[in-house]
Amino acid sequence: MPDPVAEPLLRVENLCVSFRSERGMLRAVENLSFALQPGEILSVVGESGSGKSLTSLAVMGLIDDPNAVLTGSIRYKGRELMGLSRRALREVRGAEIAMIFQDPMSAMTPVYTIGWQIAEQVRAHSGLTKRQARARAVELLGEMGMPNPELQVDRFPHQLSGGMRQRAMIAMALSCNPSLLIADEPTTALDVTVQAQILRLLEQLRRHHGSSIVFITHDMGVVAEIADRVMVMYAGKVVERGPKPDVFARPAHPYTVGLLDSIPPMAGEKPHRLPAIPGAPPSIASRPTGCPFGPRCAHHHDACRIDPPLFALGRQDVSCHLVPEGAAA
Amino acid sequence: MIRVVLARLGQMAFVMAGISILVFLIFFATPGTDPAARIAGRNAAPEVLAAVRHDFGFDQPLAVQYVLLMKRLFVTGDLTSFVNRGQKVVPSILQAVPVTMSLVVGAALVWVVASVAVGTLACVWRGTVVDKALMILGLIGISMPVFWVGEVANLITQSRYHDTWLFSWVPGLGYVPLTQDPVGWFKALVIPWVALAILFVGLYGRVLRASLVEAYGEDFIRTARAKGLGEGRILFRHALRTSMVTFVSMFGLDFGLLVGGGALLTEVVFGLQGVGYLTYNALQNLDLPVIMATVMYASFFVVASNAAVDLIYAALDPRVRLARA
Numbered sequence: 001m002p003d004p005v006a007e008p009l010l011r012v013e014n015l016c017v018s019f020r021s022e023r024g025m026l027r028a029v030e031n032l033s034f035a036l037q038p039g040e041i042l043s044v045v046g047e048s049g050s051g052k053s054l055t056s057l058a059v060m061g062l063i064d065d066p067n068a069v070l071t072g073s074i075r076y077k078g079r080e081l082m083g084l085s086r087r088a089l090r091e092v093r094g095a096e097i098a099m100i101f102q103d104p105m106s107a108m109t110p111v112y113t114i115g116w117q118i119a120e121q122v123r124a125h126s127g128l129t130k131r132q133a134r135a136r137a138v139e140l141l142g143e144m145g146m147p148n149p150e151l152q153v154d155r156f157p158h159q160l161s162g163g164m165r166q167r168a169m170i171a172m173a174l175s176c177n178p179s180l181l182i183a184d185e186p187t188t189a190l191d192v193t194v195q196a197q198i199l200r201l202l203e204q205l206r207r208h209h210g211s212s213i214v215f216i217t218h219d220m221g222v223v224a225e226i227a228d229r230v231m232v233m234y235a236g237k238v239v240e241r242g243p244k245p246d247v248f249a250r251p252a253h254p255y256t257v258g259l260l261d262s263i264p265p266m267a268g269e270k271p272h273r274l275p276a277i278p279g280a281p282p283s284i285a286s287r288p289t290g291c292p293f294g295p296r297c298a299h300h301h302d303a304c305r306i307d308p309p310l311f312a313l314g315r316q317d318v319s320c321h322l323v324p325e326g327a328a329a
Numbered sequence: 330m331i332r333v334v335l336a337r338l339g340q341m342a343f344v345m346a347g348i349s350i351l352v353f354l355i356f357f358a359t360p361g362t363d364p365a366a367r368i369a370g371r372n373a374a375p376e377v378l379a380a381v382r383h384d385f386g387f388d389q390p391l392a393v394q395y396v397l398l399m400k401r402l403f404v405t406g407d408l409t410s411f412v413n414r415g416q417k418v419v420p421s422i423l424q425a426v427p428v429t430m431s432l433v434v435g436a437a438l439v440w441v442v443a444s445v446a447v448g449t450l451a452c453v454w455r456g457t458v459v460d461k462a463l464m465i466l467g468l469i470g471i472s473m474p475v476f477w478v479g480e481v482a483n484l485i486t487q488s489r490y491h492d493t494w495l496f497s498w499v500p501g502l503g504y505v506p507l508t509q510d511p512v513g514w515f516k517a518l519v520i521p522w523v524a525l526a527i528l529f530v531g532l533y534g535r536v537l538r539a540s541l542v543e544a545y546g547e548d549f550i551r552t553a554r555a556k557g558l559g560e561g562r563i564l565f566r567h568a569l570r571t572s573m574v575t576f577v578s579m580f581g582l583d584f585g586l587l588v589g590g591g592a593l594l595t596e597v598v599f600g601l602q603g604v605g606y607l608t609y610n611a612l613q614n615l616d617l618p619v620i621m622a623t624v625m626y627a628s629f630f631v632v633a634s635n636a637a638v639d640l641i642y643a644a645l646d647p648r649v650r651l652a653r654a
Contacts, residue, residue: 060554060555062551062554062555064554066456086560090557090558090559091557092557093554093555093556093557094555094556094557094558095557098555098556099552099555101548101551101552103548106547106548106549107548107549107551107552108549108552109549109552109553109567109570109571110549110571110646110647110648111570111571111645111646111647120556120558120566121556121557121558124556124557124558124559124562125557156647156648158647158648159647172556
């Protein structure tokens with residue numbers, strides 16, 4: 001387990017991402033705070049539109065919408081990334097913090113070989129020659145478990161299977177030994193067996209390289225596999241966070257309970273229908289006042305008219321009025 | 330790759346043969362008309378008509394006529410005009426080709442360089458005044474007919490301001506062969522190049538800007554940023570490189586059309602005796618052998634440049650290369 005007193009690798013405080021629009025400012029991510037220890041895997045879970053991808057893009061400084069407004073603080077190894085110059089940010093990206101994406105097909109430039117693209121990143125952050133960078137690409141592809149890396153290095157993204165493409169993508173992300181890897185739904189576009197292989201690969205990376213991983217997903221099954229800690233997001237806010245065993249054993253927010261109920265049980269009687277959370281997440285423009293989950297919540301009551309802050313519950317933090325009322329879901 | 334090239338060249342030859350048959354049929358086998366009378370020209374004497382009939386083998390079956398014509402176009406090259414007595418058609422086209430080539434290649438260079446600059450700058454400064462100004466200028470360029478631009482250019486440089494320091498270097502209208510006098514060649518052609526290129530700079534600049542902006546919305550640009558690459562590298566190696574596919578396919582078609590005589594208006598306005606000019610004169614005199622030969626030449630060029638585009642396409646986009654092989 002990572003040492004909790006050590007300086008966190010990444011500390012995000014009061015991050016807000018809003019967009020200027022005709023209907024005023026729309027808040028996509030609200031007052032988000034979290035910390036990530038070295039070597040830790042943090043799973044960020046939520047439905048689409050919950051702000052989980054935006055959070056990761058904000059950490060990378062990749063939100064380039066001219067109407068986006070970012071406030072708060074993102075500290076990486078004690079250094080403030082918010083408001084860093086483009087040039088300084090470029091040195092962090094790819095070298096210190098790397099990112100992999102959901103669809104490795106569209107995330108790679110179609111007209112270059114995977115080896116070329118890996119070598120490009122290597123050369124952007126080191127003084128290696130073309131030949132050395134290529135050798136490094138072959139070595140990385142081999143480490144990612146790609147068969148015949150000398151051959152595969154000269155193939156184009158469209159010539160590879162989805163799993164192999166994602167391996168190439170991970171090889172590229174890891175080419176400069178980043179301390180932090182942000183994986184934005186890296187297994188969503190893959191079939192289940194390949195998913196398991198990629199998850200195993202990411203776990204190995206943590207073991208061998210000691211990298212921290214922020215793993216974004218909407219799949220609680222994947223979270224159960226890989227995470228050390230879990231952060232559940234809903235409508236741009238953290239609703240519950242804590243160590244994975246605690247959250248899975250004793251989910252305290254009704255939304256987390258709903259998410260966990262939606263995993264089919266492995267043992268026992270097969271349920272006729274999986275329970276689902278009624279309704280749909282609110283759109284960014286029409287978030288309810290008070291608790292954002294209120295309209296979909298079975299425990300909705302008067303207190304929920306005020307947006308709950310995060311209450312501590314054991315090692316978890318939960319944004320629900322049931323916690324101080326002593327009736328956690 | 331070699332197989333792809335050979336296959337494409339084979340297809341090209343096939344299409345060209347088809348075109349030659351089609352052109353032949355249109356000119357010689359349109360029902361209800363006498364091809365001999367049309368070839369001989371207006372008010373031809375009976376002896377001329379008889380000579381034409383014999384010359385083109387109109388007393389023999391169509392297939393023989395076709396072979397005879399192809400032989401005279403491509404083997405002996407002795408197809409003659411009956412309107413301009415004794416004018417050999419093939420040599421006059423061959424003479425006109427360098428003029429057209431000089432005009433079109435030069436203009437193509439101008440428009441490729443200028444439109445890449447316009448499209449890239451507009452994309453880099455998208456949403457700003459620079460972008461809007463460039464796009465409006467592009468639209469104006471597209472809207473100005475080339476013959477009008479040419480005439481205005483002539484009016485300014487040949488007549489009104491010819492004696493000022495700015496335009497005194499401009500030679501009179503006409504072509505100067507590159508082999509004789511390279512400087513004169515350049516001076517004679519630089520204004521026609523620009524006049525012909527204006528339309529394409531506008532068109533290509535706008536198209537390139539659009540495809541660059543589209544490319545910037547792609548996931549792989551976000552990846553390139555996440556890799557920590559510089560903005561210049563992202564622009565040129567990723568966005569521009571992937572946008573080149575559209576650009577090249579447009580270029581191939583336009584270039585083929587222009588070399589095939591599509592620069593007719595420019596050639597006429599600037600007095601350049603190219604293929605377009607030849608076609609223009611032949612059309613005025615209804616000189617059928619010349620029209621037929623230029624039509625065939627033009628279509629061959631369009632087909633050839635299409636094949637060239639396909640090959641460049643394969644070099645630019647690996648997905649195309651593999652689909653073909």
